[in-house]
């Protein structure tokens with residue numbers, strides 16, 4: 500087994516036993532990057548030199564017996580977190596040359612846990628997209644089929660884990676951006692509860708929905724990575740001071756006697772037959788573990804895409820107002836006056852999807868339309884949250900497909916934003932409600948594309964998600980294939 504193909508916990512054991520050094524692991528991962536990155540294009544920026552430096556320092560600490568949760572483990576970062584001294588583009592031309600002067604809280608936490616950073620991964624521009632095709636830096640390809648998209652917006656982070664170009668990675672999820680690419684790339688991805696992980700230093704897209712979370716090769720690694728990034732942060736006003744358990748304690752506990760809700764609104768027309776069959780099989784597996792599955796209703800599900808595409812663009816139009824050619828990165832060379840410079844810089848600096856969302860958001864917030872759109876959407880958002888609150892009173896977790904279809908072809912949906920938006924139909928309402936969700940592999944299509952199952956739980960119940968996911972992972976016996984790159 501090559502070192503790059505191992506999990507965090509497998510490598511930790513080898514490090515502790517003195518079998519391998521961090522330098523060897525990092526070299527193995529960069530060897531893999533050299534071999535496959537040209538095909539996959541998971542990264543925008545590679546951090547080879549600093550990674551080797553960090554590995555050397557990790558090895559010194561290992562020799563001194565100071566081993567922390569991620570000491571010496573190569574982790575990739577979505578290019579949406581501020582990394583001190585390392586360019587952070589957010590997939591946009593407008594931040595092409597932006598080098599943050601500080602680290603995001605998650606970066607500080609990973610550093611403190613001993614992680615080594617491999618680089619910054621590709622993403623849809625400002626996290627707006629479901630396929631990583633809106634990146635200014637080119638398309639990331641799905642390691643399982645290079646003609647297909649890896650999902651988005653954290654497509655680079657998902658593809659990097661699937662292609663073994665890192666051991667684990669971080670993404671961000673505003674409407675499915677972790678869970679959807681995790682499902683399409685056959686890896687584990689979790690969106691924690693809103694407020695669980697600090698967003699300080701995360702470039703904002705839709706501040707009331709954005710949340711940071713891990714991509715890993717298995718559920719145990721998800722618990723390990725989650726342990727290191729959660730917690731209250733006084734620098735982030737929506738970060739919640741609730742107790743943080745050790746998430747590893749939830750692994751291998753079983754789910755005997757649990758009630759699992761199956762929302763009838765998630766099994767509608769348009770869901771791919773192979774996805775449906777895999778989810779039906781997942782329901783049987785969960786029942787085989789001693790849980791009772793029962794149908795539930797989340798009656799406002801049908802409004803979630805419409806609500807999201809008012810709330811998220813409205814927040815984005817406000818958040819993205821700061822990119823004016825003065826404060827950050829890119830500015831056009833020639834302009835007549837200040838207004839002309841703003842206009843030209845924003846026209847050239849943003850791509851089509853970002854412009855579409857800024858226009859939708861500005862319209863929805865404008866005087867005379869605010870009540871009809873933003874206010875109405877916020878009210879319906881409340882109903883969507885209430886659906887989950889009520890449903891979760893009668894069950895421990897909810898089980899759904901993560902996506903309606905497996906990975907689609909590159910270019911297939913780029914001209915049809917509505918079709919693109921619908922690929923997040925099963926993930927969006929989670930963000931509107933603020934609850935946590937996890938996606939993990941539950942099978943493959945005949946053509947060999949991965950399929951994901953999603954579990955959802957109440958606020959701050961990430962432990963329950965890991966409990967059900969670890970039980971499922973162990974007993975479903977989904978063959979652990981690797982993409983043929």
Ligand SMILES: NC(=O)C[C@H](N)C(=O)O
Nearest residue numbers: 626627628673674675676
């Ligand atoms: N950012 C996300 O979570 C993904 C969603 N597809 C969006 O375009 O907004």
